[in-house]
Amino acid sequence: MTAENTRRLILIRHGKSEWSDVDDHERPLAAKGRKDAPAAGKWLAATGITPGTALCSTALRCRETWKLAAAELPQRPPTRFEDRLYDASLGELTALLNETSDEVTDLVVVSHNPGLHALADALAGDGEDGPLAQMRRGGFPSASVAVLTFDGPWKSLENGSGHLTHFWSPTA
Template identity: 55%
Template sequence: MSVAEPRRIVLFRHAKADWPQVTDHERPLAERGRLDAAEAGRRLADTGIPLDLALCSTSTRTRETWKLAVHEFPHRPKTSYEERIYDASPGELIALLNETPDDTGNAVLIGHNPGVQSLAEILVGAVEGDAGQRLARRGFPTAAFAVLTFEGSWKSLEPGTATLVDFWAPSE
């Protein structure tokens, strides 16, 4: 892929987790989370974005979310499970995204709040349509995703360089 072609990054928050007596990292999805993860996968597949790479936190709830969501895709992207996503700051997430190979056109990052929402807020320098209003109205609930575009290499992704083009969240 040429660095002149726009790239897309999907920021995807894990679905609703349960609260059993396990460590936070090992919390599984709740029943509602399993349903929302599959619905998010269908909605993301409907965007038609050909995802080349998935960067997924190693937590149980993010791995379960991704497994249910990607099942809805016509093409499964390469998936990399990254410990660095769990409890990461927006700066740490940007650093991780900057490591993405330039032959990757579109990527999805499956992670946690507050990191995912903060990352979206920091990266977005422009908004198309009503995506910003939807994000502002809903916040970034579980199983929500934001689609951002940017130009240049992955190394050039930094605060204010992306455009928010879509936002979706499950109904409450």
């Protein structure tokens, strides 16, 4: 990968949410989610990963997760709240990422499972070592973070085109 063409995709699953009588889209974070979301942001800051742009699901639990995680970063990136991230499939997530401007080199996406786990797994392709093995063993728990790199424009992002460089989970 050449530095000028390398893209970094940071996937954050929303923190643990409360199960209540409200509409699924409006479920807030539970106490555990309010604790784990800032920890995800601290982990990103400690690793030196600083996203330049953020896409966040419009679901309340995602917005709350991002607010708490972003508060721990040295600088909060511009954020776009995206309806299409809510309940998005692997194909829908990939199509949305393919729309990203090539001016963006480091993108964070705050969204939901099972889509995020499927996306990280599909982009990372084959292999069973390191972060990929950790993610495949433990799944993609609430407030987890996967960091993938790939070479080329966003429109070329497809299954197997990335490399999972980091995986962090509050349960690890």
